[in-house]
Amino acid sequence: MTTQTAQTPQTAQTVLEARDVTMRFGGLTAVRSVDLTVREGEIVGLIGPNGAGKTTFFNCLTGLYVPTEGTVAYKGTVLPPKPHLVTQAGIARTFQNIRLFANMTVLENVLVGRHTRTKEGLWSALLRGPGFKKAERASEERAMELLEFIGLEHKRDHLARNLPYGEQRKLEIARALASDPGLLLLDEPTAGMNPQETRATEELVFAIRDKGIAVLVIEHDMRFIFNLCDRVAVLVQGEKLVEGTSDVVQGDERVVAAYLGTPFEGAPEDTALAEVQAAEAQAATDSTTEGDNQ
Ligand SMILES: Nc1ncnc2c1ncn2[C@@H]1O[C@H](COP(=O)(O)OP(=O)(O)OP(=O)(O)O)[C@@H](O)[C@H]1O
Numbered sequence: 346m347t348t349q350t351a352q353t354p355q356t357a358q359t360v361l362e363a364r365d366v367t368m369r370f371g372g373l374t375a376v377r378s379v380d381l382t383v384r385e386g387e388i389v390g391l392i393g394p395n396g397a398g399k400t401t402f403f404n405c406l407t408g409l410y411v412p413t414e415g416t417v418a419y420k421g422t423v424l425p426p427k428p429h430l431v432t433q434a435g436i437a438r439t440f441q442n443i444r445l446f447a448n449m450t451v452l453e454n455v456l457v458g459r460h461t462r463t464k465e466g467l468w469s470a471l472l473r474g475p476g477f478k479k480a481e482r483a484s485e486e487r488a489m490e491l492l493e494f495i496g497l498e499h500k501r502d503h504l505a506r507n508l509p510y511g512e513q514r515k516l517e518i519a520r521a522l523a524s525d526p527g528l529l530l531l532d533e534p535t536a537g538m539n540p541q542e543t544r545a546t547e548e549l550v551f552a553i554r555d556k557g558i559a560v561l562v563i564e565h566d567m568r569f570i571f572n573l574c575d576r577v578a579v580l581v582q583g584e585k586l587v588e589g590t591s592d593v594v595q596g597d598e599r600v601v602a603a604y605l606g607t608p609f610e611g612a613p614e615d616t617a618l619a620e621v622q623a624a625e626a627q628a629a630t631d632s633t634t635e636g637d638n639q
Pocket residue numbers: 370373375393394395396397398399400401402
């Protein structure tokens with residue numbers, strides 16, 4: 346039975362602490378001075394309109410991007426911005442687009458995710474000595490446990506590419522869990538799913554949290570986010586606009602305005618936004634007029 350609500354006292358250990366994270370691409374500031382904390386036992390949501398900077402922020406957390414400014418700490422230690430070191434420290438992630446090894450089996454895909462936790466070196470693997478075989482057995486046992494956890498143990502020998510879409514997404518989660526993370530980052534885990542698959546993913550995320558793994562999730566499906574998350578942060582044009590419980594965020598008129606594209610007082614770069622909207626309105630009027638003339 347999964348727990349639907351977490352009691353997250355302020356004293357719970359901080360798992361992730363991103364401070365003042367900024368990411369610029371040339372003249373574009375995709376993420377601007379974002380602070381975010383995730384504590385043990387929490388499921389935190391990261392939402393925002395398209396292009397708000399959510400994936401860029403994830404990439405800064407996982408070392409895929411070196412932030413222009415700011416730091417990312419995991420359990421009190423500042424992380425070097427290198428993906429393998431971030432995974433080794435205890436942060437795992439999935440991607441917006443499925444990135445499985447399509448021609449490997451389900452089990453092999455999970456084993457790949459395990460390699461950061463095995464100590465056997467190259468020579469041991471090549472010579473396939475007793476140490477390697479023992480490590481291999483242990484890895485396989487752990488991988489099978491994870492496949493049972495996500496309900497795919499009966500498909501261990503199927504090629505990943507032959508799995509239905511929903512199962513491929515689950516397999517990605519199992520592969521991420523194979524590195525024994527303390528924090529799991531999920532980038533749009535329900536994209537393209539039907540309502541049943543989305544519901545099953547919700548249950549899976551609760552079950553992951555119940556195993557003691559904190560979760561930070563990006564998602565556009567608001568029902569999913571508000572059902573699932575203890576806390577939600579809203580990014581708009583690279584800045585954190587609001588952060589709070591699902592109720593607080595749902596009731597905040599600035600969030601509604603940001604999603605509807607309506608400028609509001611204090612919005613980041615609201616004048617720029619108004620200018621873009623005026624230009625779009627003008628372009629629409631021009632094309633209607635041209636249409637009328639044809
Ligand atoms: N590597 C890059 N180089 C240049 N610009 C980038 C790069 N990655 C992202 N951007 C820009 O940064 C901004 C934020 O993009 P990002 O993908 O982080 O948004 P998002 O909130 O994840 O959007 P979505 O919900 O559509 O996935 C966008 O304007 C995007 O074009």
